[in-house]
Amino acid sequence: MTPPTVRSSAAQETREPGGSATRAWTMRLLVLGIVLSALNLRPAITSLGALLEEVRDGLGMSGSVAGLLTSVPPLCFAVFGVMAPRLARRFGAGAVVCAGMAAIATGLAIRPYAGGTAGFLAASALALMGIAVSNVLMPVIVKHWFPDRVGSMTGLYSMALALGTALAAAVTVPLTDTLGGSWQSGLALWAGLAVAAVLPWLPFVRGRAAAPGAGDRGGDRPAPAGDAGAETPAPGTESAREETSAPASTEPAREEAPRLRITRSRTAWALAVFFGLQATAAYITMGWMAQIFRDAGVPAGTAGLLLAVTMVMGVPLAFVIPRLATRLPHQGPIVLALGVCGLAGYAGLYLAPAAGAWAWALLLGVANCAFPLALTMVGMRARTGPGVAQLSAFAQSTGYLISIPGPLLVGVLYQHSGGWGLPIALMSALMIPQMAVGVLAGRDRTVEDEAGR
Known part of the structure; x- marks a missing residue:
């Protein structure tokens, strides 16, 4: 049976929350849900970074345990993110994102x-599990419901993710002081933002709206370069990476192309190591940079x-x-x-962390943009949709x-x-191989040429 087109599938699923006459309202609700969800994908991490010293003192954590805490996000993203496509096939992507926002709210409210x-x-x-599944599915929802506006919607999603990241870092300490100086209150208040993000998704729970794989053609071609700027995940963004990877799990047989022996590709390995090293730098920054300045x-x-x-x-x-x-x-x-x-930012942190703090923050912010570059190269180093997904x-x-x-080792060395x-x-030393493998990954070649049968 021929699968429905993107437009017909989206139109059909739009009727489920409330009828075709409410399509405009439904789309506005989706936009609101996407924006609110993106705002919640990093505050759990950066709010903790801003209050890490108080949390350590309050819980009696050693530097090594604090380092373990800052290593939890990538571990959860690796473990729980792979579950998202399977959950979406069973329950619907809207329902899973709704549950993810509820998990974030619950985890943030409980942990202090x-x-x-x-x-x-x-x-x-628990909170990071909710972030992980939402990281993977939200870009799929964008591609399914907004097939003609993937770039603009991904841009909106990316800005909301970066805004949530920066907002939690900037206002957690002042809000904690306003609430009487309790770090528990300062961390728990972000649960309220997650609760707000649950509400727009409730109409999409019953109808399994925006399920990935229903007419989603995102796996047939690489995402446009502009779409790769998502995260600042991650996760933001981290979002273009999930946009290309999620369809691989949900629609593996849609395009007739042989599976690649991806581990044979030097370019694939170079990209994987580049991605891992830039992620290491990003999580060290989110978890420890505020503490470096405070010390x-x-x-x-x-x-x-x-x-x-x-x-x-x-x-x-x-x-x-991109x-x-x-x-x-x-x-x-x-x-x-x-x-x-x-390297310049790290040198500044070592030589004059307080005197040039703003300059070092700007330089490290630029360096962290290796993430959207990695996402862009993923789309450029494969010719086919299945190749990009693999x-x-x-x-x-x-x-x-x-x-x-990485973040764990930083905590151990600090202690x-x-x-x-x-x-x-250590951070400076890791930047050298990151640059080396990034140059290798940036060469004009494709994994199909290296890993084909």
């Missing part, structure tokens, strides 16, 4: 009052603002860098430029596994050395 480090970690994992004498509120500046740099650059990358035959020069910014899944799953030890010299040296 869980009564110990183990409970705090478990509640954090240098910067007030807690200002340290949160500095982290926010680093995160918000992803908003404009996530649109500029477009520039697609115009170049080799993306190596961009990789090197971003790496030099990172490459994306391989690069991300391998990359997230690579990124897990045992009593300062930031060794951790910053």
Whole structure:
């Protein structure tokens, strides 16, 4: 039986929440749900980074355990993200995103009052599970419901994700002070934003609206360069990576093309390592940068603002860098430029962390834009939709596994050395192989040529 087209499928599913006459209302509700959900995909991480010192003191955490805490996000993204397509096939993507927002709200509300480090970690994992499945499915929803506006909707999603990331970093400390200085209240208040994000998805729960694979043609071609600027995930964005990878799990047989022996491709391995090392730098930054500034004498509120500046740099650059990358035959020069910014930022953190704090925050914000560049190269290093999906899944799953030890190791070095010299040296050292494999990944070749039968 011939599958329905994108438009007919979307129109059919639009009737489920309330009839065809309510299509305009339904689409507005979807936009609201997408924006509110994107706002919730990073505050669980950056709000903790802003109050990490208070949390450590309150729970009696060592530096090593705090490092474990900052390693939990990539671990959860690697473990729970792969479950999202299967859950969506069974329950519908709208229902899964709704449940994901509820998990975020529950985890954020519980974790400050869980009564110990183990409970705090478990509640954090619950919230991160909700983030992981939403990370994967929201771009699929965008492609399914807005097939003619993927670029603009992905841009809106990306900006909301970056805004939520920066907002949590900037205002968590001031709001905590307003609430009486309790770090529990400062962390728990972000559950309210997640509760608000649950509401727009409720009409889509029963009808299994926006289920991936129903007429979604996203797997037939690489996402446009502008779409790759999502995250600043991740997750934002992290969003273009999920946009290419999710259809691989939901529609594996739609395009007749042989599966690639992806592990034979040097380009695939280079992209995977590049993705993992840039993710390592990003999670170290989100988890530890505010603490570096605070230990240098910067007030807690200002340290949160500095982290926010680093995160918000992803908003404009996530649109500029992918477009520039697609115009170049080799993306190596961009990789090197971003790496030099990172090395300069780390050197500044070591030599004069307080005196040049704003400059270092800007430089590290530019360096963190290796994420949208990695997403763009995933789309450029494969010719076919299935090739992009396989490459994306391989690069991300391998990359997230690579990124897990970094934040933990930073915590261990910080605890045992009593300062930031060794951790910053580690961050700088990791930037060198990131630049090297990024240059290899940026060469003008495709995985089909390297990993075909």
